[in-house]
Amino acid sequence: MSNHHQVLIIGGGSAGLSVASRLRDLDDPLDVGIIEPSEDHYYQPIWTLVGGGVFDKEISRREEAEFIPDGAEWIQEAASEFQPEENAVVTDAGNRYTYDYLVVAAGIQLNWDQVKGLAGNVGSHGIASNYSYETVDSTWDALRHFKQGNAVFTFPNTAIKCAGAPQKIMWLADHWMRKQGIRDQSNVVYAAATGGIFGVETYARPLSKLVEERDIETHYSVDLVEIVPEEKKAIFEQIEGGDQLVIDYEMIHVTPPQGPPDFIKESPIANEDGWVDVDKYTTQHVEYPNIFSLGDCSSLPTSKTGAAVRKEVPVTVENLLSEMRGDALGAKYNGYASCPLVTGYGRLILCEFDYDGNPDESFPFDQAQERYSMYALKKYGLPEMYWNGMLRGRM
Ligand SMILES: Cc1cc2nc3c(=O)[nH]c(=O)nc-3n(C[C@H](O)[C@H](O)[C@H](O)COP(=O)(O)OP(=O)(O)OC[C@H]3O[C@@H](n4cnc5c(N)ncnc54)[C@H](O)[C@@H]3O)c2cc1C
Incomplete structure (x- = not known):
């Protein structure tokens, strides 16, 4: 050595x-x-x-x-x-x-301890997160046992990896509840520190339409600061002014602060x-x-x-x-960055853009539309490309 x-x-x-x-x-x-x-x-x-x-x-x-x-x-x-x-x-x-x-x-780095009550509680009290191998099972556990009430999805006030991931799981949850016939007794809440649903206009437009069509309750410019697990309460602060917003939840998917x-x-x-x-x-x-x-x-x-x-x-x-x-x-x-934005089971908007927020797309069709083909790409194609191509230095 x-x-x-x-x-x-x-x-x-x-x-x-x-x-x-x-x-x-x-x-x-x-x-x-x-x-x-x-x-x-x-x-x-x-x-x-x-x-x-x-x-x-x-x-x-x-x-x-x-x-x-x-x-x-x-x-x-x-x-x-x-x-x-x-x-x-x-x-x-x-x-x-x-x-x-x-x-x-x-x-x-994932900074779980920057939200009071979060560290150590993911996987219990309806708290879930896709953001680590150790916690990712908690999301499916929470979702498949969900029957009614508020399902809350958060986005922290920090840089994060995959800025689409906090909402991708929300779209899957919405679809899952519809398939189970429990959507009318549940409320899907997206509570994000961002100012809107997506930072790139080309894709923000169709996503905003989906927010309306699928009846998602949104709160923007709010930051999750505390969870009270025993009471299933999530406490947010307005980024401007610091006013508190308290949301009761049955399940909450947390994207942890990162840095x-x-x-x-x-x-x-x-x-x-x-x-x-x-x-x-x-x-x-x-x-x-x-x-x-x-x-x-x-x-x-x-x-x-x-x-x-x-x-x-x-x-x-x-x-x-x-x-x-x-x-x-x-x-x-x-x-160049890409965000394969899963909008449900079998649906995906493939967002691809550059530093200036201009679309930098790979396919000769309107990528701002939901498509099964792009979902199949994420589910089957991209993992293959990753393991056998990218990591081997081939693409
Ligand atoms: C839920 C989720 C969904 C995502 N979805 C997508 C997606 O759809 N599309 C997409 O393109 N990206 C997605 N990403 C993001 C993508 O995984 C990351 O952006 C990518 O892995 C970044 O690569 P990296 O090499 O910078 O970091 P990583 O792949 O995270 O690698 C960092 C490495 O550094 C090592 N390390 C840490 N500390 C030290 C140290 N002190 N000394 C030496 N080594 C250290 C770690 O062990 C790790 O192996 C997602 C991420 C998450 C969590």
């Missing part, structure tokens, strides 16, 4: 593994080390369908070892400190690793908001040219999704290689 690598990657998630695969696939493969503590790797986008009872959660999990590219070294430790002036990273095991180039891809991982936030490579401070087009660090960052932990002002990662990876790799050769960085990421 070497303590020095030509390229050291922090995080073997969607972004880290994809970058590693590409660097090992070169005609002249680079010496790559991956610092990643987890035994398992998760395909997180499928958790929406797991929460909706479509799949068992096991479908989302594979062994990390299966995806560490041949010849790369897996350092099964957690990074805890960056020493960019010395080209070094220290881990929680107290080891110090040095590098020529560093790629930071450690994902986003940059603490070890990044407190490091010299972070910007003032705690994300790794990179150029939004090249993914290169603004101060340390031998550091790149992509995915959820980076400052790239895109929608934090695996789809965005898929487009960031080739840009990062190409620019990293240019930097090594001393060439100008030519590859540019345009902010």
Whole structure:
């Protein structure tokens, strides 16, 4: 085991593994080390369908070892400190690793304790969340036992991964209740810190129509601050003014507050908001040219999704290689992100857009319409593309 690598990657998630695969696939493969503590790797986008009872959660999990590219070294430790002036990273095991180039891809941190009464209570008292492997079963449990009353779906006042996920599960719940014949004795409530249903106008229009047609009660610009589990009460604060809104619930799906991982936030490579401070087009660090960052932990002002990662990876790799050769960085990421917005069982609006909120679509038809074909893409096509293509550095 070497303590020095030509390229050291922090995080073997969607972004880290994809970058590693590409660097090992070169005609002249680079010496790559991956610092990643987890035994398992998760395909997180499928958790929406797991929460909706479509799949068992096991479908989302594979062994990390299966995806560490041949010849790369897996350092099964957690990074805890960056020493960019010395080209070094220290881990929680107290080891110090040095590098020529560093790629930071450690994902986003879930901050369950930022909502009073939430941590430790997901899975009981009607509280559910699709946001982790440990809790995702709680959603289907809550939904299939739901008979009547308020079903509440929240969106926190922070950056989150997959900004569509908080409402995707709401649409599935609405559809499920209709199929069970219990929708007229239930109230579906979307309570979000955002100012509207979706940030991109092209897709906000059809989604607002669905909100009306499907009789969803919406509360915007509100932030969940407390849950009182024993009383099944959710307490929100208006973002402007701080007035309280209390909603009783039978079930509540919580999207937890999220933010940059603490070890990044407190490091010299972070910007003032705690994300790794990179150029939004090249993914290169603004101060340390031998550091790149992509995915959820980076400052790239895109929608934090695996789809965005898929487009960031080739840009990062190409620019990293240019930097090594001393060439100008030519590859540019345009902010592409995608949100396969599940609007029910067998229905999906495939939102794809760039930094400016302009549609950047893949198909020659109106993607703002609900379609079964796009649902099938999410259910069957995208997981295949992920496991066999993206993580292997092929797409
Ligand atoms: C419910 C849900 C639904 C989603 N739906 C979609 C969707 O439909 N479409 C879509 O494109 N995206 C979706 N996403 C988002 C997508 O999963 C993420 O944006 C994507 O995984 C980000 O990749 P990443 O590599 O930045 O982070 P991750 O894939 O999360 O990987 C981060 C890695 O860093 C590791 N790590 C953490 N701390 C350390 C440390 N100290 N040292 C070293 N390693 C560390 C972690 O163990 C992990 O392996 C969804 C996410 C969720 C939770």
